[in-house]
Amino acid sequence: MKHAELLSVRDLHVQVGEKEILHGVNLSVGTDETHVLLGPNGTGKSTLGYAITGNPAYQVTRGSITFDGEDITSMPVNERAKKGVFLSFQNPLEVPGVTLSAFIRTALEQKSGSRLWDFKKKLKETMALLSMDESYAERDLNVGFSGGEKKKAEILQMLMLEPKLAILDETDSGLDVDAVRTVSEGVRLFREKTHGSLLIITHSTRILEALRVDRTHVMENGVIVREGDAALVEEINEKGFKG
Secondary structure, three states: OOOOEEEEEEEEEEEEOOEEEEEEEEEEEEOOOEEEEEOOOOOOHHHHHHHHHOOOOOEEEEEEEEEOOEEOOOOOHHHHHHHOEEEEOOOOOOEEEEEHHHHHHHHHHHHHOOOOOOHHHHHHHHHHHOOOOHHHHHOEEOOOOOHHHHHHHHHHHHHHHOOOEEEEEOOOOOOOHHHHHHHHHHHHHHHHHHOOEEEEEOOOOHHHHHOOOOEEEEEEOOEEEEEEOOHHHHHHHHHOOOO
């Protein structure tokens, strides 16, 4: 079934400082879809994620980004977040002085524009789904967290915020088998409960095992060079990117 277009990236050129990283990327994601962006390290995959979410260090010099029917190419990062764009970072930042609970509550209140009355109950239930100790809610965001705990905290934010589009940047990197399984389950629950779309940026495919992939994109040297369905993931697993 053809879904309505949620994200449309057209002829996107992005530079960081004086260096152009993306050289004309075209990519579409429909509503209620799971897309995978694969490619060797250093090819621009993370740059695309940052550009979609509006990181000001990533300057769009040509092309456009349309989200939910609206051109967001020049929109500030906080406005994009309110519209339902979420990025899970490859290396989540530590934020001393702001608890995980307060961070999520503030983000939710900004998105909804109102106070939240059942926040603590929902947070507790969602943390249980991810096998997270409740004490983490009152710890400073990512401070002293292990790699796996940081990634769980990112997935917790995603499940609480329920974005229309979640971009997961190497969310499974550096995790042991059990942590990957927990994170994968969180991602599966996000798709099942919210029907939000996913763009999963990875060069590993462990996180994909619990998901039904609708579309696969392969990036090399700042452009999309191949596209296909879930079968392309299997092909790359067997033959590599040059197969």
